[in-house]
Amino acid sequence: MKSAIILFPGINRERDMARALRLAGSEEPVIVWHKETSLPQVDLIVLPGGFSYGDYLRCGAIAARSPIMREVVAKAEAGTPVLGVCNGFQILIEAGLLPGALMRNRELKFICRDVHLKVESNDTRFTRQYATGDVIRVPVAHGEGNYFADDETRRRLDGDGRIVFRYCEADGSFSTEANRNGSVDNVAGILNERGNVLGMMPHPEDHVEPHQGSTDGVGIFRSIVSAAA
Amino acid sequence: MKANVTITLKKGVLDPQGKAIEGALHSLGFDGVENVRQGKLIELELPETDREAARAQVEAMCEKLLANTVIESYRIDLV
Amino acid sequence: MKANVTITLKKGVLDPQGKAIEGALHSLGFDGVENVRQGKLIELELPETDREAARAQVEAMCEKLLANTVIESYRIDLV
Amino acid sequence: MSIPNDIKITPELVAEHGLKPDEYERILELIGREPTITELGIFSAMWNEHCSYKSSRVWLKTLPTEGPQVIQGPGENAGIVDIGDGQCAVFKMESHNHPSFIEPHQGAGTGVGGILRDVFTMGARPIAALNALRFGDPDHPKTRHLVSGVVAGIGGYGNSFGVPTVGGEVNFHPRYNGNILVNAMAVGIAETDKVFYAAASGVGNPIVYLGSKTGRDGIHGASMASQEFGEDSEEKRPTVQVGDPFAEKLLLEACLELMESDAVIAIQDMGAAGLTCSAVEMGAKGDLGVELDLDMVPCREAAMTAYEMMLSESQERMLMVLRPGYEDHARAIFEKWDLDFAIVGRTTDDLRFRVKHGGDVMADLPIKELGDEAPCYDRPWTETPLPAELGASDVPAPNSLAEALVKMMASPHLCSRRWIWEQYDHLILGNTMQRPGGDAAVVRVDDGPKALAMSVDVTPRYCEAHPETGGKQAVAEVWRNITAVGARPLAITDCLNFGNPERPEIMGQLVGAIKGMGEACRALDFPVVSGNVSLYNETSGKAILPTPAIGGVGLLDDIDRMATIAFKGEDEAILLVGETRGHLGRSIFLQVMHDREDGAPPTVDLAAERRNGQFVRALIRDRSATAVHDLSDGGLAVAVAEMALAGGIGATLDEAPDGVSSHAFFFGEDQARYVVTCSRGSTARILETAGKAGVPMSAIGWTGGDALNLAGEDPIYLDELRRRHEAWLPDYMAGWIED
């Protein structure tokens, strides 16, 4: 599998992402600088985490308007799978590839800790290695992951099965405590209509080796690799 | 010409910062304060001297970058 | 009574946000824009009806919480 | 605030620059004329305590700084130790105390930025950050605001920059009410044959300015850091620097990218006293003169004077000497990263530091003397006498050991610091093998199997009682923490925070601490490779507790042979390593249960430290130990409680041995001790090996269940203990615990 990682100034989890892709069997990802205007032919485009442009103005806002994003949008519309994690999710939203908004965490503080996610659907190219209903443990590390969407958007997302991950307790139950950033409907990750663009706040790429405390995140990367095969 | 752009969350959009500030004000003893909302102010200068043209330019900036019109509305004041 | 508090960085204090926004505006083609500075706007309502008393209260809120007076200055508008 | 260069130098002006009359006399002698105001500013920056170490230099020289592992000791931006495979670890700790008190968020943030810069200036990519924080009494009206600002500032900077903040420590004590301490440490990895130093070489080589623009930030910041706070300091409100972690991240990437070529001859970050310090250091270290043309310096404010540009402490800036011919290559890289790049001067052969602005020479000084001839004081000092020992019988036993333990674990001194480290991204880079909460943080190097272990420690209440013992203990505790994860301690950095050295008793504290540190470093083969001194931490004549913070780094050869504090299974034996006499003087037990801080600190037996530590490390290496924790604040019961909470498994502890009273046994803070668990089957063998090695070791209980049972006491259920242990900090910060 060939993949490209888009590098915006201030992005800082590109190494974590590249390692996770390698471990899942991808070729070494190509790093594409934000000032580029074209992308190589790849099976996956990744927007990794970090603080593009310092998260100034709004998280992801400035990066979403950089030259490479026109190409990312075009490829996404043509069906290339796109994964945006954390800041990458924020950029996808700002670029209009995913609906809604990501606001300051409920308690206004940055949160770095492990969370549990419920895999709401394994009928996606990003989650086929899981079973629907699986609970996985992966870390979050963000200050603005509080997902918001208006009622209609939420209903549509839910109805179309496009809410892929929800924050939950270890036993899979939903609670306010498990939803520390305050997201509506405990949303942690969503798909676009066509099913080829996934945005999520948690960092599966940091739970891919036993030494990191869990390998629960590796399923996402293996799913992508197997879907591309 | 100088322009001040005020960007506020649309009505109905939850404002976690405003809420937190309100809570903090209450615990500092400012009991009656309510409906606290936080927004952004962006000041800028542009070479354009014609007011209408300037407003149009700043409006374009807002639409393209400064505001996230999904959740925010903006107001432009030329000074 | 409603109050709008505008909080801006004092002169000379580095404004990394303003700098980044300015850069982004330039690369979007708004070449001439300069001196972009970002501030905060806080809107609130308070039960006080006397203007002077209200102003004094909001001032106290600014000093105690809303503004970081080491690097920021604030302006209060009662509406 | 435009300052003309021909302003008359008055005694007042000299005093305002923090220079003593005799120091000014020395300047006159050195240059043979009255200095210009720009020159006075340059002298004040170079000769203040912060840059010149004038009060501490004679004593710092006594610290051991060498060893086969040391590649670079003190004297550069950071220390360097060999970690094998052609790689080295680059690290240093620095204080940002005064700025953090004035503006906690920006002050702490720029402190982190400064220390990260020190590390990547040398060509290392930062892989971890740590911080040692001291705040005033929780009841003091400013404390909450300071905690919240400092933590947000450290997190805000490190998170955005992209370095995991993996460890640190926090104390609360009324003696820090007016002077909090924010000490930040950074650790990076470089290839040993690709490290960069500050010394310039070659005449006529271009000096380039990189990074962000210069503003009027923190002018006099360095002098501020060397002045005692007065009651009016809050009114003075000096210009504080605002950090831009985004710019720093770009600076990191641009510098490392440029360093891949042969372009860089010398590099120095602009920290305290910005352009002045960095330029003088590059020249003086390379035996070269430096000429700067300030017209070329990128400024973000209009009409800045030479004086202002030379003293500005704007952040995220670097100075480099480039190999001629590489200018365009360097410029292209910095422009790619949207950073400023300007050629602002060149090296000369006349050993002068010459600064031009608008065609005029604003300063022309002998460059070597600026550093070498800085005042150096052997200040008078008085030794702190060792307080009388406090016997266990002088300390009333609690009604219930169990209740005392819960109370201690729920106190500000021992409660969980989760509220703090969850605001730090401690996982970024994917190499954090031990998160905050254990003995030492462990961060893997690349894809392993090698890892670095690191810890910062000092016990100020011991240092207050007897600085020499406290200095020794601090080094020993760092060494022990690194040992407890299975790593081999390599070297330390330090941050010596004290009051006004012009007072002999304070100077005596500094001297004592350094003596103790030196002794411990020698005994443990744990040399000092970098550090920082912060003096004048006093308000209205009241000094902080003497706080020589020590940051240590160790090497773990294989992450598969690493220990953690968590109990691993039911029914394992709990063993105590080291001798327990039950020392309660200056203990947390004494403080929490009796509101007392008296007695002598525990004795530090360095031979025992070494012997016991080596034994524990061997147990970890041969996988005999299933969990390991060193004993420190709160003693045995607290250590076992922490192990139980971490593993979610309870424990039952036997009674105190004959001759030691129960409360002294469970809460005493004797040094050189560890708690280790092992399978039941291996207990006898391990005890026998310990006996042969002369290591005191005894079985004291076993793991299992959902509660902690101290001999003869009601069970302490882990759920309840956890709730109490986790509650204090978040409750306090939410304002639920009244001032």
Ligand SMILES: Nc1ncnc2c1ncn2[C@@H]1O[C@H](COP(=O)(O)OP(=O)(O)O)[C@@H](O)[C@H]1O
């Ligand atoms: N307490 C100390 N112990 C050992 N080395 C020290 C100590 N204090 C300062 N140093 C060393 O002196 C040099 C100058 O320190 P400093 O001025 O703080 O560095 P920087 O210019 O990077 O801020 C550094 O190499 C530092 O490691």
Ligand SMILES: [Mg+2]
């Ligand atoms: Mg330095």
